[in-house]
Amino acid sequence: MIAKLAWRNLRRQIGGYLLYFCALALTAALIFSATGMLFCRAVLAAGAALDGFSETIAFLTALVALVSGAVLAHANLFFLRLRQREFGVYLALGMTRKDLRNLFLTETLLLFALSLVLGGGAGFLLFQGFLALLSHMAALPQGLAAYPVEGATLAALLLAGVYLFSCAFSLPGLRRVQTGGLLQPRPGRQAKKDAPVRALAAALFCLVGLAACYFACKGAVRRSLLQGENGAGIAGSLLLAAAFLIGFTAALAKGAVGVLLKRRRFCHKGSRVFMLRLLNERLRANAALAGKLALMVAVSVVGVNVAAMVGLSEEALLLRRYPYDVCVQLPAGREDLLTAAGELVEEAAPVAQAVEYTVWTDGSDALLSCTGWAWPGAADACLSLSDYNALRRALGEPELSLSGEYLVLSDISQTAGYDFSQIVLQKNGGRYSFAGCDAAAPRLASAYFLAVLPDEAVSGMRPAETCMVWKLAPGTAFDAGALDAALRDLFKESGAQYIGDFAVREAVRTSHGGSMAILSIGALYVSSVFLLLALALLSIELLGSAEEERKSFEILQSLGGDGRTCARALCAELLSFFVLPFVLPLLLMFPCVGVCAVILRGLGVPEALGEAAFFAGASAVLIAAVCALYFAAAYLAAKRKVFGGR
Amino acid sequence: MEPAALRLLGVTKYFAGPGGVTRALKGVEFELRLGEFAAVMGPSGSGKSTLLKLIATLETPTAGSIEIGETNLAALREERLAAFRRDRLGVVFQNYNLIEVLTAEENILLPLDLAHVPWQEEEKRLRALSEELGIAKVLKKFPRDLSGGEQQRVAIARALITRPAVLLADEPTGALDSAGARALMELFCSLNAKNKTTVFMATHDAWMASYTSRVLFLRDGRIFNEIYRGQRAQKEFYEEILAVRAALEGGR
Numbered sequence: 001m002i003a004k005l006a007w008r009n010l011r012r013q014i015g016g017y018l019l020y021f022c023a024l025a026l027t028a029a030l031i032f033s034a035t036g037m038l039f040c041r042a043v044l045a046a047g048a049a050l051d052g053f054s055e056t057i058a059f060l061t062a063l064v065a066l067v068s069g070a071v072l073a074h075a076n077l078f079f080l081r082l083r084q085r086e087f088g089v090y091l092a093l094g095m096t097r098k099d100l101r102n103l104f105l106t107e108t109l110l111l112f113a114l115s116l117v118l119g120g121g122a123g124f125l126l127f128q129g130f131l132a133l134l135s136h137m138a139a140l141p142q143g144l145a146a147y148p149v150e151g152a153t154l155a156a157l158l159l160a161g162v163y164l165f166s167c168a169f170s171l172p173g174l175r176r177v178q179t180g181g182l183l184q185p186r187p188g189r190q191a192k193k194d195a196p197v198r199a200l201a202a203a204l205f206c207l208v209g210l211a212a213c214y215f216a217c218k219g220a221v222r223r224s225l226l227q228g229e230n231g232a233g234i235a236g237s238l239l240l241a242a243a244f245l246i247g248f249t250a251a252l253a254k255g256a257v258g259v260l261l262k263r264r265r266f267c268h269k270g271s272r273v274f275m276l277r278l279l280n281e282r283l284r285a286n287a288a289l290a291g292k293l294a295l296m297v298a299v300s301v302v303g304v305n306v307a308a309m310v311g312l313s314e315e316a317l318l319l320r321r322y323p324y325d326v327c328v329q330l331p332a333g334r335e336d337l338l339t340a341a342g343e344l345v346e347e348a349a350p351v352a353q354a355v356e357y358t359v360w361t362d363g364s365d366a367l368l369s370c371t372g373w374a375w376p377g378a379a380d381a382c383l384s385l386s387d388y389n390a391l392r393r394a395l396g397e398p399e400l401s402l403s404g405e406y407l408v409l410s411d412i413s414q415t416a417g418y419d420f421s422q423i424v425l426q427k428n429g430g431r432y433s434f435a436g437c438d439a440a441a442p443r444l445a446s447a448y449f450l451a452v453l454p455d456e457a458v459s460g461m462r463p464a465e466t467c468m469v470w471k472l473a474p475g476t477a478f479d480a481g482a483l484d485a486a487l488r489d490l491f492k493e494s495g496a497q498y499i500g501d502f503a504v505r506e507a508v509r510t511s512h513g514g515s516m517a518i519l520s521i522g523a524l525y526v527s528s529v530f531l532l533l534a535l536a537l538l539s540i541e542l543l544g545s546a547e548e549e550r551k552s553f554e555i556l557q558s559l560g561g562d563g564r565t566c567a568r569a570l571c572a573e574l575l576s577f578f579v580l581p582f583v584l585p586l587l588l589m590f591p592c593v594g595v596c597a598v599i600l601r602g603l604g605v606p607e608a609l610g611e612a613a614f615f616a617g618a619s620a621v622l623i624a625a626v627c628a629l630y631f632a633a634a635y636l637a638a639k640r641k642v643f644g645g646r
Numbered sequence: 647m648e649p650a651a652l653r654l655l656g657v658t659k660y661f662a663g664p665g666g667v668t669r670a671l672k673g674v675e676f677e678l679r680l681g682e683f684a685a686v687m688g689p690s691g692s693g694k695s696t697l698l699k700l701i702a703t704l705e706t707p708t709a710g711s712i713e714i715g716e717t718n719l720a721a722l723r724e725e726r727l728a729a730f731r732r733d734r735l736g737v738v739f740q741n742y743n744l745i746e747v748l749t750a751e752e753n754i755l756l757p758l759d760l761a762h763v764p765w766q767e768e769e770k771r772l773r774a775l776s777e778e779l780g781i782a783k784v785l786k787k788f789p790r791d792l793s794g795g796e797q798q799r800v801a802i803a804r805a806l807i808t809r810p811a812v813l814l815a816d817e818p819t820g821a822l823d824s825a826g827a828r829a830l831m832e833l834f835c836s837l838n839a840k841n842k843t844t845v846f847m848a849t850h851d852a853w854m855a856s857y858t859s860r861v862l863f864l865r866d867g868r869i870f871n872e873i874y875r876g877q878r879a880q881k882e883f884y885e886e887i888l889a890v891r892a893a894l895e896g897g898r
Contacts (some may be wrong), residue, residue, distance in 0.1 A: 141776045277747040555743045560732020
């Protein structure tokens, strides 16, 4: 009997809130696809290239499950509140509270089973999509992959956890059901003190706070890039920004319409006052929810932006950082290894150009002591101007000349944050003053910090390292992985000890691409889940109160509002409510691009900024389009509920 | 003789339900003169509410025609019908049907807003009407803060603000106590006498019906009888209404 009733109730609910259930099934599908990737052989086989991928996806999946649980619990409580009277009737008809609980649990269990079936199916397709993206970004072999059973099991377990979590939170709501409630009229809308001006002032304050957070975040990002400051400043400003965003949206929901309603002449036109009052009620009742939704959408927007920026900066960054195809760095006196390495490179691919250079030292640490990373016994490393110019020539860059000056050269971005202007180097009887600093110089094997000096200053120093860079003939394909492994073998002296350092650009691309793919896919995953959950919450809120508004619209019709007027009022009201949590988060793409600009400039690839901005705009348009489609569906469903086929 | 404010000719209404077709009204015919105050009585299910809904253009008749003033309702399309309902008809319901989220003033002005009446005119009409109905002090309040009587007077103000040709009332006293109900009927009488507003009311309360000048009796979707008050005292008219009602119910 209870099973039958539960099935009927569920069918009725799904009919009424189809959109919500669709979003829920898609979330389940996303969880299925993510756990699938955790156990996918193709991904696991990529091994070192995708270092950290599993941990990231596992962490994000746990986060997603937690948020879905909270959303589901909220939705369950919402439905319980809507069905308060129905449950009251069951009690009055002689059901016990235990029966009620069983009914509720059976309903949610059926829903859970349904989401397993639907989510599993859709999850398989999404899994293939994510995998294709991953193969594309991390240069893995492409093709259809079998969906791993462990992944499906883990997803099912996670969803079960989500289900139990939401039940634990919503069951107390069932205890509040009273038969007495049947005798009283439906609880009316509560009279709350309306203080729209104060709310708007609060919104303005939050907006100013958001702007301040933006500048603080930009500053923190710049400091962390240039001075190696830890991420506490960034995290702090982001958390504050999240709080301000919630506050702004909630305050706007509380005050915006109230201020309009004070302008009587504006309101008394057509069905405007009717629409604004309904909207005001709805917004004020859901102000806190609107704030949370705004945060979810903002996470989604920022996630997409991060994914886009990461993807775009990757190639530019790689070329900027590794302009030479292969570079090798060895301690002085191991020319034998240098020759062997040269042979390996020549075997692998035709060489277009090779430049050999020496790093010198005289034991002084005048420059290093200015930085934050000097260690006892450390000595400044020097490069002669002629070697430096040879390196520049290989890249087609103009030669430099230095007279009585030195140049600081480093691939560590923090170097730009230190002041060398007061330091005068005394070498071979000459005095050399500071001429400038290039903190975004290309990688020459490992991280370095060099002073470029005129040749006469270097002569007489002892050699510290012998190095070489190669540019390969353009357009040749070669097995970068094999060359990388061969060099690794060559330089491995004993155990984990490497005698020299090297870099093969194409090998770096694969591993780099892997970590970038992790970031991108992780960000996209979180983005889509948060967007879906936000849409799911909005749809039940829209459809749930549409039923309450039916009576108001009936009265409007009886007073002479024609079908078009009524439909327009409903559309304007729902649209305003729907749009509120989206506007500011979508506008957040502008500060996102601002922060991206700082990061890209810090990484030395400002040329990627144009494309990053374009992608940010395009992603905002895409999110807006998804929301518009979802809104259109929600509006049609609400219209059916309000006007009921008339 | 005054011209006809409302004319029904052979009005029939069927409802198709799961259990077959229900005939709510069968060939109802009558006329209401301009400035007349009439009531329709009948047991539950006799078709009173359907009749009122048809006149209020909230339903369309299956057959027959309804004319209000010079306008035949059947000739109007949906949009024109809504405009007609807004401009020419005022409707008062048993449960007031005030929109809860609007203040009393906003409720009253809504039909004028929908008709895009200029603001100055709206203010003028509102001031006059709220003084007349004694609700000037409660205009800024929401329905939930008003008493039943006040809510009904706000609903009447909303029905009258467009200066309708006909005021329709469906059990207007149903939710009021007897003192409130009497006050409301006296208000209807004075509106009818002073402004020559045509009022047509559905009620099952014989005493309320006795305030009118004419009572129609409806049974099983047909007009069973109709009586006029003429020059008689209210008490006498009331007794006749009771007698007709007894005959109506006895004949079942």
